[in-house]
Amino acid sequence: MGPRRGVSVARLEALYRERYERFARVAAGIAGDSELGRDAVQQAFAIALRQRRSFRGDGSLEGWLWRIVVNEARRLAASRRPLPLADYEQAGNGHVVDEYGLRGWMAALPERQRAVLFLRYHADLRYAQIAELLGIDVGTVSATLSAAHTKLRRALAEAER
């Protein structure tokens, strides 16, 4: 017997309510804006609702949803061109709290690498899942996370001096 096709509205709603914050944070990280992130999640679940009968069930439901959310976040980011996060540092406002100098570094990362960080640390996805979702090599995922660790280790060492 093959995998079961389709997913119920109730199951989608339950997953939405349970994981909303993670979806929204990752989408915001990719889109570079909280509001765009929220829009992406809303749109993604609307798409999932409309296409729920086409879910083949040969992968996890969450993985299927992640793919839609990430695609929506990237689409919205490209269409609306939000302020890049790095600009926050130059705002005529209080300065952004950045204890280890990581915010600026992360904000300046290319969108795809930033997505790797969010998918790893907010979605708790495995390297292979992230690579598949973003259409990149596992090696690129590994290298990005390794660079983040190196950067942070250096920042922590400097903070201790």
Place this chain on the structure above:
Amino acid sequence: MIELDETLRLELERLLPAVDGPDWEHVLRLAGTRTAQERRRRMTLVGACVALASALAAVTLATPLGAAIVHGLGGFSSWIVGEPGKPAPKAEQQAFARANAHSFLGFPAGTKLRLLETLRGPLGHRQVQLLGFRAGGTLCLRLVVQSPARATRQSCAPLAELRRAGAPVRAVMVDEGFGAGRKPVWYGIERIRGSALQVTAGIAADNVRGVVLHDQAGTHTVPARSNAFLYVAWDPGVGQRVDAISALTRRGRVDVPFAPAPWGGGIGSVAAAPGPTKVQRRLTSGTIRWLSRREPVGRPLSTLTGRAGRSLRQGLIFGRLLDPNPSIPARFAITLTRGEPGGPFGHLRSHVPTVCGWTVSGSGAGGGCNTLKQLFAHGPIVAGTFLANGSDEFMLVSGFVSDDVHRLVAYLTSGGTEPVRLVDNAFIASVARARFPIWLVGYDAQGRIVGNSGPLTDVGGGAGPARGRATPLLHTTSPSGATATLLVGRSDQGGSCVYVRTYQSRFEQGTSVNCVGRAWHGSAVQLGGGGSAGIWYGRVRRDVTRVGVTFGDGRHAIIRPTDGFVLWPVPRSESGKSAWVRRFTAYDHAGHVVGTERLSKPPSG
């Protein structure tokens, strides 16, 4: 490695701290699917057709009419007679009599306590006893908790409310907490420990077999005995709250109106209150004759002892303690006071005589003052609300009126009106919080409306912090050396909370909290602060990309909000006296003005 991963996770959270709550109905609309509300509307239409066919036989018990029918089947007989349950243990009766004798708000001597219910905790070392008594027109429930230290709590309800409510069950206290919980949980910028146990108790009609309560831990059914019910949540989760109560009667289940215990510090709902808003005879001044003539109405203030008495007598010229509603264990004091520098009312630091109104209950006194000239400048009714404890289901509405008011009526949100007794210009009423907001209307001797109180709202109802720690977003230092940090977290109504910690010196520091729901209300730019720290902060709507600042001397500055938030120190070049902030202007991406906030000139000196 784990520590590095955790630090990275935290930094990513800080990068994008504000996440609104989920909104599934919106997803359904986007997908073109019918929302739950639409489905309900459709079901209602179908239901209406069925009801037409089956006429009166189909009256549901969940409707107010249904509830009234249930009420007709059985009253609160043992409470009316005054002897529900069995006699209280001797030690409890003696402890109650001693406390009662020492309080000027005491119930009549000889008031007998009755034991209604006893529950023991899962391990047997904790015990909750529910006792009750009737004193005149008031029914009171008293909790005695051994957990393991002894603690007592008491809350009362007017008997008239039970007769009027039409519900077979009346909650009197909801989620009353005792002791400290084990595991603290973050709510915004505070770690909250919660309670070791929480108690919900109330009064039940004769025909009620049991009471069903729902909270975050699930649905719980407790028996109704001795015309009362008692539910104890042993080791409740932090923030756990009863959110639904229904009564099990012979005819079925009946939903019971009640007000959930406030949580998270949300302010009262600003929902419109019912009642006539048109004033037929407008008054801009008024008097209290007995106060002007210093007549000895009521009782002398010396009756009051302790801290409450000392507060009331500060700068006292003349004052009296009044008892406008003998069935309520509270009094009202009106005093003529000379405002003193450093006194309790900073805005009245002068030697001008002021009139103060005080609500005095067993838990203390609270009130406010105004100058004689300003007292009735906006109308003849001065009213406020007083809640001794967040778990109380009944709130005191108290205040005073000018001599022009002959009759006072409360208009309740749940429908209907209630006369409010006036004695020596003062009033105190006990109103179920489920009936708020309310609206007091004053009539003169000819029956004309001469004023209203404006809406008096319940506590809670507004947005408060949601579970989870707020994350720092912005930090700044003003030219004067004051520092401020802005943190952002989620609100319990799907929006965000913004916290600003300001530090000027050991003596000048504070935290401001502002929580909102998902929908944006009011101006597109909402900034506050300023003051001696010279730091402005707040939030802007999502479409605002720049905020223009216009100073009193005509100069301008621009702020770029960060993720919808502003924490802006006034630059040294603009911080002179002539450069007070006159206006904030919000601009969208295209440079259009989408909102303004005008500020008045601060008082000199």
